[in-house]
Amino acid sequence: MLELTVMKNLMIAKPPTRAILPKTSLPQAPPRNTVGEIPLEFYKDEEHIGYDRAGRKLKKQARKDQLDSFLDRSDDPKDWHKVYDEYNDEYVELTKEEMGMISRIRQGKLPHAEVDPYQPYVDWFDWDGKGHPLSNAPEPKRRFIPSKWEAKKVVKLVRALRKGWIKLDKPKEKPRFYLMWGDDLKVNEKTANGLAYIPAPKAKLPGHEESYNPPVEYIPSEEEINSYQLMYEEDRPKFIPKKFDSLRHVPAYAEFIKEIFERCLDLYLCPRTRKKRLNIDPDSLLPKLPKPKDLQPYPTTCFLEYKGHTGAVSSISADPTGEWLLSGSRDGTVRVWEVQTGRCKKVWDVGGSVFCVAWNPNPALPVVAIAVSNDVVLLDPEVGDEEVQLNIAKLLAVQPSTSEPTENTPLISWKRHDKLRGIQLSHQQNVVRVSWHNKGDYFQTQQQSCFGTSTIKAAKSKPFPQASWPPFMFVATKMHVRVYNLAKQELSKKLITGLQEISSMALHSGGDNLILGSKGAKLCWFDMDLSVKPYKTIKNHKEDINAVAFHKSYPLFASCSDDLSTHVFHGMVYSDLMQNPLIVPLKILHGHQKGVSDIKFHPTQPWLFTAGADSVIKLFCN
Template identity: 50%
Template sequence: MSLKTKRKLDSLTISEGNNNKDGIDLFVNAPPDGSDDDDDDSTDSEESEYSGLEDEPDTTDDDSEEGEETENSDPDTDQETDGSEDSDIILRKVNRHEPETQVQSDEEVEENGLRKDRKEKENIQKAKEKTKKGKEKAKKGTKSIEGSSSQKSGNDTEEKNEELNEYAQDSSDEEDIRNTVGNIPMEWYGEYAHIGYNLEGGKIIKPKRADEVDEFLNKMDNPDYWRTVKDKMTGQDVILSKEDAEMIQRMEKGKFPDAAYDPYEPWVDFFTHEKMIHPVTNRPEHKRSFIPSKWEKLKVGQLVHAIKMGWIKPKKPTTEEDEQPKYYDIWGKDDESAINKRFTQHIPAPKMALPGHEESYNPPPEYLLTEEEELAWKETDPEDRRRNFLPKKYSSLRQVPAYPRFINERFERCLDLYLCPRQRKMRMNVNPEDLIPKLPKPKDLQPFPTTQSIIYEGHSGLVRCISIDPKGQWMASGSDDHSVKLWEVSTGRCLNTVHIGGTVKSLAWNPNPALCLVSVCVEKAVILLNPGLGDKVVITATDNMLTSYQSASEEEENSGLPTTWEDCEEEESMHGCRVRITHPKDVSQVTWHGKGDYFATVMPNAESMSVMIHQLSKRRSQAPFSKSKGMVQKVLFHPTRPFLFVATQRYVRVYNLTKQELTKKLMTNCRWVSSMAVHPGGDNVIVGSYDARLSWFDMDLSTKPYQTLRHHKKALRQVCYHSRYPLFASASDDGTVIVCHGMVYNDLLQNPLIVPVKILRGHKISKDLGVLDCQFHPTQPWILTSGADNTIRLFT
């Protein structure tokens, strides 16, 4: 009775929970009205997720258990009876609602009866399915209600246990999965305190690391130390199992990881040699195998188009020779035989020279020898003869006799083929354009002089030399008409003409802007000239400097020196001449030191005294060399160091004046040096020669020319550098001046860049002489040239 009352109470609670006014019993089938109770069912709540029947203690006796079993078995029987009753009710309803029909034929009655039977069966089936659904929902409701009370009481304890034992049963695999950093190098987390992130995005803190002492103690005390490895993902120690250790040991020995693996297990021949009646796979072919493929059609169309366009060459048809089987010796050696090597390394013999006109039966008269030439030919040894036969002339081809030396020549040819060694000459197919260095375009290297601007006319003889003052405003020129003219550069106006009384071979303006002084070479003397141009203060200061040491110089008697310093006469001083320095031989060049106090002169025929160095402030002269090492052509001072460049006919020697020793000897590879210039940096030198060569020397690189230019057709007369711009120029007797871009880099690892940019023409060639001198403007990218046509030209 207690169990029955309990079920009634449960049914009441279910009806109240479902808000059902009728209070339907859970053990009775749902009403067959076709309505679905899924939407109104609220028994599947959060508390009914776990039924609680498994955790409920057994409080009933065995008899009550048996009673429950009998009671639990009743609903099945009730279900069957209820299902039959419901089907009877449905049949009655169907019979009730049948429409009244008129009198029909027997066939129509039979058809209607069959239709009714079908409908009745379908309705019965639907009713059974609905009753089953209702009973299943009722069972779920009872389980959730009976376990709700026990679930509430046990939830608190279970939640506490879950909080305590959350990581108690985690394995190392789950820890690997918990670290969500992915397959990345764990060294990226070396600087951080965490090693990754868990599934919730929180940081996973690194475990504490043991020091060396703890590691040593662990190694001594822990028997599993030898099979303990550190997991990079979690930083924890993992002990390998016995199977893993054995697997690693087998892999170290080169064996298979699995000891049970048999690599030589017997082969099971699935396709036997016996002929089978049925196929191995009897699956019917797919429908698409019978339908032509659209993509294959497109591919074939592309291939056909490529064949028509010639992009794809079709395979050549096979011939009968190709179809014949080819045999080879399977037991033969893989190495090639000597005969095959001989054929592969065969070098064809050189062909015989074709016969010339002299071997003709009717040669031209110039090929026939005279009697004297025939006697000379017969007297010479056969080995020294230029030809092995005597040319003869016949009127017709049928009169030509047999050649007596035919057998000898054939024998000699056979000896050459048999005995003479052959050599294959490998010819390299090189594009000539690849050998030419890639240089920048000249328009990218501007500014440089391109056009002729001013022509300075006034000299009646060859203008051999020109010089520009340090500021670039004035210019001095020397000519064969025994005069020195002073010009204004910007206007081309001749300001003064000084008659020297001899051919001016060289002149140089003092580089010191505080002095207004020009040195002029005239035969055996060097005249210091004050042009009187520019600032008057500078002019007077120059005169005072020249006269201040007059008394001191007169007291000192330098009878032992070959040079003499003397003041010019009054008539000469009226024209600007101040001091005359007399030399024993003709002076060909004068050059100033950068500071303007020292200047050097060259006397090519003076042997040991070919180079003289003079000091202006003290009026002293000295010969730095005691012996002559060649005919000196040019002398230059280093712009910053105490070096002296001395150019002889074939060499350029660099002397250190302070140490009085030879520093370098540059090999010019020229026959006769004509001119020389030193770069403002002091590490590069250009040398011009009479054999139309210009050599660039990089003194830090080598004593041989870094680059040699052969742009001119005739002898070079002068070369010069620009003091500010990366330019240098060369003047030649062919009437041209070639301006080149010469960039010198501060980086010693980078070689200088040399690019010819412009050829300047304008001077006329007179008496096989062209341009005799060229000088750059000190501040502007201009160049002034003097030539044999008695003119001076300015190119800007």
């Protein structure tokens, strides 16, 4: 082993002191360290480097830093003659002869000066009187043609190289060290024939109950001991703890031979199997989703509260401009709020519990529909200019129906509501939900069966006759969603939800995706281009889901529940049919003292309105 150091601007190769033994030098003393030619890596974590001839440990010396080495070179002019012997952990000073040998080796000469590589050649053969060479035989033919056997050998080597039998860049094998008296060779003997060796399970170690002085809670009573006799033999405890005053009072264990015999039977008769466990990182099973901060904006903070109702707020709806908010409550009132300030502009007393309110999505015709008991009331919120008010007045100035509902007459009748100055549409059953068409020309009411109502003609129409409006209508039953094609007057699709009971439904603005909320606290996302079964089922709420909603322009949707929370999600629907929708949970909103009954997104901003059973409406902004 050679060490290279820079001394006085010269690169000097310093071999170990044991390798330099010139003829002129005296034989050196034997090395102190007796470990032999073993790697010094074995002692890198030890405080010694080996043992001397007396068996004593050789302590490691403190290594000098660069400053100490510089001072030594400045004080001692012969310091550069010293080399470090790592086996003996000491510095050895080279003699003049050894320095001369190193200098000659660096110059490409022989180490010893007394050796002459250019001595005159002595020809020991006497050529005098010889007229011919020693052998005058002609050269054989084989010396002038290629060797046939060498060609075969070359072909064999080339074939071995091509097939990978001979590897030119084969890595060097590192020396493997093993315990001289280890028991790992026994395992190799058992697996030498290719048989899988499975070690026997270890015997159960004794616990606190097998102590001669166990705790009081481990000692059973007489009744418990008698109850053990009524158990099956495999269910009985194998050991009944007993308490002794001292260890010398403990008798011999009566069941010792029986337990040893049963263990021997288990080792002899019971086959052993090795259970294969998959070593999978749980994080690798989760889908890689973007971070919520990269998906902003979305509602995060409660910005404003709308207070005024005395009962639970059952339903809310925002106008298409985003300036006004409509709310209905169980206290029998309907209120119109200004979104920016929280000011209550108008209050209607409808005289009954309000089930649902809906604002017409057509901004040119701001009419609100209110579901109260068996009636649907159309009212003017008085939020438009004079031209809009004239259009609403013409719309609401309809003649009342003259016939009473019978088996052969329409199931819906309408009349003027003088108190509220609107139109009252009477149904035969309680109206639980009202929803408008996107154009604002039609709305439908939900009872035990569905009916579509035209606000232009003020006449009832079932969904099956042909019409110029979009031909699909979604009807949610208790466990299924039926999609009707109104142009063909047939059932187009039936979505299989697998839910306990559907409580709410929301349709994406693209028309191909649908979300459902259920009484079993589950949220289902349907991609109708993909399947009639849910694309994703999310169970994030602890109690029943009351409402779900999509945002019209932002990739957001939300759900609210009786567990006082509202969950906001990122739901991106791609135009590429080969790419599935991306669903990412964003935020959990809290703030209501009682369950959240309804939610609605702002038409143009990433804001969310929540209505609670605590009679408070909250606005969450980004």
